[in-house]
Structures are given as structure tokens and as C-alpha cells.
Amino acid sequence: MKSILILYYSRGGHTARISRHIMQAINAQQHHCEMMDITEASKEGIEWDKWDAVVVGACVLYGTYDKSVFAFCEQHQQQLTEKAVSFFSVNVVARKPEKRLLENNKYMQKFIRLSAWKPQDIKIIAGKVDYPSWGWLDSLMIRLIMKITDGPTDPTAVIDYTDWDDVAAYGEHIIRLTDKA
Ligand SMILES: Cc1cc2nc3c(=O)[nH]c(=O)nc-3n(C[C@H](O)[C@H](O)[C@H](O)COP(=O)(O)O)c2cc1C
Numbered sequence: 001m002k003s004i005l006i007l008y009y010s011r012g013g014h015t016a017r018i019s020r021h022i023m024q025a026i027n028a029q030q031h032h033c034e035m036m037d038i039t040e041a042s043k044e045g046i047e048w049d050k051w052d053a054v055v056v057g058a059c060v061l062y063g064t065y066d067k068s069v070f071a072f073c074e075q076h077q078q079q080l081t082e083k084a085v086s087f088f089s090v091n092v093v094a095r096k097p098e099k100r101l102l103e104n105n106k107y108m109q110k111f112i113r114l115s116a117w118k119p120q121d122i123k124i125i126a127g128k129v130d131y132p133s134w135g136w137l138d139s140l141m142i143r144l145i146m147k148i149t150d151g152p153t154d155p156t157a158v159i160d161y162t163d164w165d166d167v168a169a170y171g172e173h174i175i176r177l178t179d180k181a
Helices: 016-029 036-044 068-074 077-082 108-115 135-146 166-181
Strands: 003-009 032-037 054-060 084-089 121-126 127-128 157-159
Touching: 003 016, 003 036, 003 068, 003 166, 016 032, 016 054, 016 084, 016 166, 032 036, 036 068, 054 068, 054 166, 068 077, 084 108, 084 166, 108 121, 121 166
Parallel strands: 003 032, 003 054, 054 084, 084 121
Antiparallel strands: 127 157
């Protein structure tokens, strides 16, 4: 039985939901998986030796990631480099399948460029548009970006672009990652 920890940053809850789905897929295979908010992990610390693999996930907000994600990766650069670790990015640009490839996704390229820790294994996951839950300014800004990129602009739109079967398959991929550890 392998032990896997998912560390995530989620602003609106969707990245947390994706993390839970990965966790459930891993636990369904009789492995042990837990998830923890990056902010909580930064405060409480991590027992690195306990985990065979670690997953770090974060949502994209205005073209980048919350600074707590970069700070965490810098602080724990050594542990992350020594372990089997995968990084996943959640963004709505990835609603277009070709944007789930590293060469076409500027947010994943940006993470690799700016992060002190350079992930060896990555996954790009399409997130959720939820205008009614976002503040009016955020909603307006994203609708403007969507207008330019042919996305939904209806202010009442709630669209989940996540391919949940693919998220579960990613969980199984993480189990295989522990074999290399
Ligand atoms: C304020 C804000 C800014 C966002 N900026 C981007 C962006 O620049 N590019 C993008 O592809 N998605 C962007 N998104 C979409 C989020 O990445 C997507 O909604 C994701 O599912 C949010 O995850 P969360 O619920 O865990 O915060 C943005 C969302 C919000 C609320």
C-alpha cells in the first residue's frame, strides 16, 4: 500500500473538488491518500517521510498562481525534488483540448519558469466557470477574456469543464509514479 499526499491551493473550491476526486481514485485502489490545503500545510508542516508520492495542485488566477504556491515550492524545493511529485494546474483556457498540452499552455510554462522547484511530472486540468459565485469585478474581467477567446460570456453561466474520468485516470497515474520513487 502506497501513501500519497495531495497539497492544493483552491480559491473557489473547484481545485479542492478535483483533489478530492484524485484522492478517491487512489483510495479506491486500496492505497492511502490524504489531501491538505497548502496554507494549512505551510503552517503545520509536513511529515515528508510518511509519503511515497506528493501531488501539488493549484488554480490559475489572472494568468498566474497564488504567491503562497510559489512560496511553498521554494521553501520545500529540496523535499519536492527528492520525492516522486506531480504538479497539476487548473485553468479554464484548458477547456480547449489542445491547451492541455504543455507546449500550448502558457500557465504551465509560467509555473515551470517561475517556480524554484521544477516539476518532472505535470497535468493540465480544465476548471470551472462560475460567474454567479464570483465577485462582479472578477466576473466582468473573466467575461472580457472569454469574449476574446470565444468562451461563455453569459453572466449567469456555470460550466464545469473538468473531465472527471481523466482526473480519476490521473489518480491512477500517481500510483504508478510511486513505483519510480
Ligand atoms: C479571479 C479569477 C481569475 C481567473 N483567471 C484565469 C486566467 O487568467 N486564466 C484561466 O484560464 N482561468 C482563470 N480563471 C479560472 C479558474 O482557474 C477556474 O475557475 C478554476 O476552476 C478555479 O478554481 P478554484 O475554484 O479552485 O479557485 C480565473 C478565475 C477567477 C475566479
